[in-house]
Amino acid sequence: MLVENNVALQPMNTFGIAARAQRLVRLRSVDDLLGLMASPDWRQPSAEHPVFVLGGGSNLVLTGDLKAVVLKVEIAGRRLVEETDKGWLVEAGGGEGWHDFVHWTLEQGWPGLENMALIPGTVGAAPVQNIGAYGVELQDRFHSLDAMDLETGRMFSLDAAQCGFGYRDSVFKHAPSDERSFGLKGRALITRVRFWLPKPWKPVLGYLDLERKMDETGIRQPDARQIFDWVVAIRRAKLPDPAVIGNAGSFFKNPTVTPEQCADIIARDPKVVHYPMDDGSIKLAAGWLIDACGWKGKTMGHAGVYDKQALVLVNRGDDEHPCTGGEVMTLAKAIQTSVYERFGIRLEPEPVVI
Template sequence: MFVEQNVPLQAHNSFGIVAKARALVRVGGEEDILQLLEDPELRDAPKFILGGGSNIVITGDVKPLVLKVEVMGRRIVDDGPRATIVEAGAGENWHDFVTYTLDEGLAGMENLAMIPGTVGGAPVQNIGAYGIELQDRFESLDAIDLVTGQTFTLDAAQCAFGYRDSVFKHTAAKEGDFGLAGRALILRVRFRLPKPWKPVLGYLDLQRKVNESGVTQPTARQVYEWVCAVRTGKLPDPRVVGNAGSFFKNPTVTPEQCQDIIAREPNIVHYPMPDGTVKLAAGWLIDACGWKGKSVGNAGVYEKQALVLVNRGGATGGEVVTLARAIQTSVYERFGIRLEPEPVVV
């Protein structure tokens, strides 16, 4: 284990914000955490877990000890008649892992292609796209306790997945509560890819691809290529334009609230949910408030998708946060809905 000092983080956050980690440790496995816990000073220091940096807004130099997760490796754990179990290290690039599963002839992850970040960050956020959430393909994960150094395994129920939510985003309020934010570092994640496979094509963008191509029974590879094409057309590449993907969660409302909004805004994009609530398209709400293409300083709203905030060059974390708050205020004043950001402000 080696502690690096004053490490530039611009390349380690997808917004491309200039900042430094005062101290950083690269975690390649359990042994690095165990060594860290043997050092009294490091053991007791506040810690910040950093994966791909695709879901954070850095507002200044990071004072806590940064644990840069670089646990690598991909393998097929089991290939049974009902499902294939595949595992990846938490430091693996998410999109590269999805591509790996297809290259191995495994279907089921294709709708989640091109989501930025790492495998370890995926269950924290319970990432999702085009009709699939991570919890739909999740089997289990291994993590390590940053206080005791003990390694443990969690199944889906223990991860308490919700919409862009999990146990890893909550802090235990009292002894006995099961909140793991800042307490556990994910090491490896396993996924269950079901057999037989059926394409998930319910989203409008994928239905358009079906209609355009005339292919009503696409292969997993075809769905993957469609998802990549749709995302490329709508979302900026973080390597070219700094961004954190979708910045706000799509809010949910009661059917009565939705009808009230429809009475005033007949064109609002909305989706009925299985639990009886209605999901509203946050991007539509932001666009309706006139924010698409607008900027605050060097932070702006992407011209092709109002749900994405971008770094137009040299943006600070403060500018991103100021822009986000202005958008929240506009949407609340017009629709009475409070938008919740997805990224963590550091």
């Protein structure tokens, strides 16, 4: 366990927003976490003693310095827990990089996560957001997780049902509204996550970008590694590398509407990108809605809209004039207003804003 004071958070958030943490604790093992809980300096999270859990900082917009104690999760480790004739159960530490973990599973011959390649962030943060891409969500492969209750200091485990997964949502994004509700926002620190990768493996190819890759290559029955390579290529062509241009990935959730609402939008804008969902609703491509409102490539202050993908907001600042969280949110609110005025759709941001 390493404790640091007055720490610059700019290199710890992929947007590259300049901010500082009053105190930061690097946790590299469960023993580090237990030691922190036992420390006489530890204070139970509260309004007077706020605590913030930080993973890879890939889904985060900092609007100022953090007075909270920042717990930086750096717990490593990957292993096969069990293999049966029905599948593989694999586990990773909360501090493992998500993409590296996906690549590792394929190298071991355990397919199932390939559609979620190149999503930034850590394994421990993945269940919080219920990450997903190209027809697969984390909940589709999730088995269970281990976590620490920062209020009581007790370890606990949750299965998929207990995590309350929804579209880019989970129990970890909600605070309890009363004594009977189950919310873990600001209270849980995820240490390890397990995934069930079923046999026999079946490809998920229902997305337009993947269908285009099949047409381009002539490969109609790709294996898991081929899908992985396609997803990596697609994402690199569309999305900026945070090491080059600061960003938080997709900034808005794809909204869902009723078939009637979709038909109304199609009547006015026939080219709107939309996908039917299993529950009968229709998912609209938020990036298309933003692009249709003319935002692609635009800049406000030191925050901008990526010129290759309107769903991504980027850092246009530099060392002398760094982008601030306030500029990012001003741009985001302007986009939300524009989309609502044209389509009657309220876009919801994906990142955590603090």
